[in-house]
Each structure stands twice: as structure tokens, then as C-alpha cells.
Amino acid sequence: MAVSRNQLLVLRYLAECTTPVAGIDIAADLDWVATSSIYAAISALQAQGNISAEWDHSESHPRRMVSISTAGADALREAIELESRQLIRPRRVQEA
């Protein structure tokens, strides 16, 4: 399944995390993207089954903690492969 630019950004971020992270923390680290856009990407990824989520009630307000799923890791690998193929193609055209 194709993922958008923001979804890919979130998947890449989550792939580097060892523990579940809150959406608000992802938005704080990826601060060049609007928080709402990050949340839209997280919800879309969750609906696709690319991330798994859990509510954390340990703080004053509940926080949704997300982590990458197996399907998400596969989707990320596919997206990276596709990206690298697209990067290689123009060089071949140039050589021809």
C-alpha cells in the first residue's frame, strides 16, 4: 500500500524507536511538520495496520503511544526500495 510523505516520515521515525512513543512527542521532534499533519499521518497509518497503538494513562491526560507494526516495517522497506529505484533511474537515463 502506498504511503504519503508524512506517513513515511512517521514510519522512519518509529523504526528508530525501541519503545512506543506518544504522537505529541513525534510532532515535537519532527517540528518542521505541523502537529495536525503528524496526527493525520498516524491515524491513517493506524487504520492501514502499519502501526499499533495503546493508551497510556500514567500521566494526567491519557496519551496514545504508537509503535511500528510488522506490516509497517514491510511498508517502510518497500517505500525505501521504491525511493532508491527512483533515485537510480535518472542516472541511467543520463548515461544512455
Next chain:
Amino acid sequence: MNLLNFLIKFSMATFALLWMHLWKWCYPNSSDVINELARSEIHIADRLVPFPKLLDFCFRLPSIARSQQIAESLPATQTRGAVVVIESRWKGNLREWLIWTVITGWIVMAISITTSFVQTGNFLFEYGPDSGRPELVTPYFKVVALALMAQFASVGSGLAVLRIRK
């Protein structure tokens, strides 16, 4: 200028709050996630959030609510520990359709009123040549009346269906 700036930001934050509650009503299973996002994005009293940030919040909210509702509807993608209201997908779709119907109706009415003012210099009525009182109705009046009736009919029937078919 500062007061104007404050009023614009305050109005936008108030609108964002109303917009948020509308989408929580539309897709109830997304309300926890929307609340979490709103806690960081909407501030009315202490510090007002920049206009572009609120605009992005309002723009992204429908897709967040829709996706979250879809995610919560399946056990495999559900957020663990969430309180899920089990309901058919058509209910959410119907509520969303009602929201867009009302928005479209308001856009049609606003365009008609503006066009009527630009073309005739009056809002939906024209002044009678002899009496000088508003007598003649511009063609845009009918468009506004139809848009209003369509909104009432669709919202009324939609809400009735939602209430009857529980």
C-alpha cells in the same frame, strides 16, 4: 492592531473548538485522539495559537477523525485500552454527509448574497421604483431560499434516520 489580532485569533480558536466538537460527534470513536491533539493545538485563554496552525488543525481534523474511526472499528487496528462505541459505518458517513451538506449550503448562500449585492447593490431584495421600499426579489433570493430548504430537509431527515435506526 493588537486588539484586532487578538480578536481574529480568538474567533479562529473558538471556531476550531466548535469544529472539533462537530467531528467528535460525527466519529465518536476518534474523540480521545482529537482531545489529545486539541490539548496541544487550541488555547483560548492563556496563549493564542498562530492562525496557520489553527487552519491546519481545522483542515486536517476530518481526515484524522475518519481514519481514527476506521482504525477503532477493527480489532486488529484498535487502540488498546480505548473505549469503543460499536456502530455501523453508515452512521458516520451519514453524519459526515450532513456536515458537508450544511457547509455547501452556506457557501451557496454566501456566493448568492454577494453576487446579488455586486449586481444589484442590494441584498436579495430590490427597492420598488415608486415606493422606494424593498419589494422586488432578486433571482438570487430563490437560490438562497432553496439552499436553506435543502439544508433543513437533509439535516431533519438525516437526524431522524439516525435516531430511528439505532
